[in-house]
Amino acid sequence: MALPIGAVAPDFEAETTEGKIKFHDWIGNSWAMLFSHPKDFTPVCTTELGLLAKLKPEFDKRGVKLIGLSVDPVDRHAKWSEDIKETQGAAPNYPMIGDTDYNVSKLYEMLPASTSGDPLTRTPADNQTVRNAIVIGPDKKIKLTIVYPMTTGRNFQEILRAIDSLQLTAKHRVATPADWKQGEDVIIAGSVSDEEAKTIYPAGWKAPKPYIRIVPQPK
Numbered sequence: 001m002a003l004p005i006g007a008v009a010p011d012f013e014a015e016t017t018e019g020k021i022k023f024h025d026w027i028g029n030s031w032a033m034l035f036s037h038p039k040d041f042t043p044v045c046t047t048e049l050g051l052l053a054k055l056k057p058e059f060d061k062r063g064v065k066l067i068g069l070s071v072d073p074v075d076r077h078a079k080w081s082e083d084i085k086e087t088q089g090a091a092p093n094y095p096m097i098g099d100t101d102y103n104v105s106k107l108y109e110m111l112p113a114s115t116s117g118d119p120l121t122r123t124p125a126d127n128q129t130v131r132n133a134i135v136i137g138p139d140k141k142i143k144l145t146i147v148y149p150m151t152t153g154r155n156f157q158e159i160l161r162a163i164d165s166l167q168l169t170a171k172h173r174v175a176t177p178a179d180w181k182q183g184e185d186v187i188i189a190g191s192v193s194d195e196e197a198k199t200i201y202p203a204g205w206k207a208p209k210p211y212i213r214i215v216p217q218p219k
Contacts, residue, residue, distance in 0.1 A: 007141065052156060175190075
């Protein structure tokens, strides 16, 4: 089980490929995405880390810091990075946590509290629950968690779309409909009364039903 949306993302100290960090300090006033994988030198994750390196400018544009996690040690991350660059055309350009004591994986409930032993003796199947993408806001609270099986590569375009919605709805009292994309119409949040909505949206709204109030995306 993953931690629930709205929970404070657990703070931790850890070694990464870019030095030791304290997680909340590292996030600062930014958004962040912590994404985990079960084992270094695995095929699906190799494609993911390469693609994410290419997409990093899109996350940067949204003010989202990226950080990866595996229970393998940092020196193996560095070696794997060479393979990722060779096969995917881009090496990780974000820190990767070496969670060799399973501390972070346990804090985020990706591995059982009873997990112990040498991480190098564990197989990908042993760590198959470590396939999470967790988006965290500047308030250090979890905004989104997506958990994937080992055999299904992550859709980072969907994650970017979801981040666009999270950031918009954090700023404005709206919700986004199914398949919404940046620039499309949105829905006035249910917490906004009709009277209040009239002051926010003096031009009015479309309402196919009283509880569905559609307006252009706020600027």
